[in-house]
Amino acid sequence: EDTEGKYHGCWPVIEEAHGSDYVIGMSYPHPEEFGSKGFVTADRDGDGWVINGAKSYWTSSAPCANYAFLIVNLPPHRSIADIGGCIVPLTLPGVTQGPPIDKLGLRDDPQGELAFDNVRIPAHYMLLAEPVFGRFATKGVISSTSCGMACMFTGLARAAFEEALKYTRERVQGGRPLIEHDVVKLKLSDMFLKVETARYFTRVVLRHVSERSRALTFDQSTAHALSAQVYATNIAYEVAHQSRQLHGANGLTKDYLIEKLYRDATAGLMEDGANEALSLEAAYSFLEEGRYTTE
Structure with a gap:
């Protein structure tokens, strides 16, 4: 329970070449055939997971958040339908938070890039470990x-x-x-x-x-x-x-x-x-x- 407002989250989904197709893919009749795989991948490694890739600069609160519920691409990495979700503290080694982008509208909402370079999380942080x-x-x-x-x-x-x-x-x-x-x-x-x-x-x-x-x-x-x-x-x-x-x-x-x-x-x-x-x-x-x- 965060009674002091210490936890500021974000929900990174969009990638450089994956925007609205993430949304469409979830309702596509055969999602496993829809588009290429996600660029932010998570792979099992011992008793945890290793995350690599980058989310685009349209991630709301990315420049100022300290936690993310990160949408990742799971093995076998066939398409964007191999979707999973995990908690990632943005203070972990390998995480880079980009600056806020300069936008036309909704400037009250800071948006920026998130990059992950061999970021390791424990197994229990992976809340959605199966694509289904x-x-x-x-x-x-x-x-x-x-x-x-x-x-x-x-x-x-x-x-x-x-x-x-x-x-x-x-x-x-x-x-x-x-x-x-x-x-x-x-x-x-x-x-x-x-x-x-x-x-x-x-x-x-x-x-x-x-x-x-x-x-x-x-x-x-x-x-x-x-x-x-x-x-x-x-x-x-x-x-x-x-x-x-x-x-x-x-x-x-x-x-x-x-x-x-x-x-x-x-x-x-x-x-x-x-x-x-x-x-x-x-x-x-x-x-x-x-x-x-x-x-």
């Missing part, structure tokens, strides 16, 4: 993280809408506040509709994923969780764009919050998997499950 367990657990984690993304970007959409409300009440154009112009009212109404539908859909999916998680039937909620992320991030981008347009030229300056919200919304379309890849994985999931509703 790794694939099962990864689906559960994806469901949870996609729900988190949906919540975060629904909140971003709401913030962008509220910034538009505030600005259009204060900004005078044509002798009266912007909000008194009917064309502005129509734009605000469209933004309100988008925010509320994203909020409702996200809440329904959260309840569904929570029920499936308690029953350990993650595969029955993956498609819904991924779809919630795709929908919420798309809505966040659309609403942030509309809000920035209502701000006029001021929306391009750092004097107004919408400039940051728009950059963050842009990053959301690719964070934790590109939306096109997430949609494809959702299709694989619901076609395999035969479940199309949360009922």
Whole structure:
């Protein structure tokens, strides 16, 4: 139990040539045939494991974390489907943490590279030592993280809408506040509709994923969780764009919050998997499950 906040973790998945295909591969009908093997490998060595390879600089919290739940490629190293997971203290010899990358959006989230050069861990640190367990657990984690993304970007959409409300009440154009112009009212109404539908859909999916998680039937909620992320991030981008347009030229300056919200919304379309890849994985999931509703 970490009552003092001493443990700061990260979840390194993405590699230089493996991004969204890690996500798709978990729901691909024959994952053992999907793509090349992962570049970060773990091999048994006596009473422990040896890890080699590098995770790309898109690993959130990598520059400042002190522990990682590391996704590795297990023997026989045939494809990315040979997936495992282990705890790695980032203070171990052979671990290198890269500096934070300079990004357009989500700059509050430090992301950087992690490299492993003959890093040795004891056997009990390997929590997912068989690929079948790794694939099962990864689906559960994806469901949870996609729900988190949906919540975060629904909140971003709401913030962008509220910034538009505030600005259009204060900004005078044509002798009266912007909000008194009917064309502005129509734009605000469209933004309100988008925010509320994203909020409702996200809440329904959260309840569904929570029920499936308690029953350990993650595969029955993956498609819904991924779809919630795709929908919420798309809505966040659309609403942030509309809000920035209502701000006029001021929306391009750092004097107004919408400039940051728009950059963050842009990053959301690719964070934790590109939306096109997430949609494809959702299709694989619901076609395999035969479940199309949360009922």
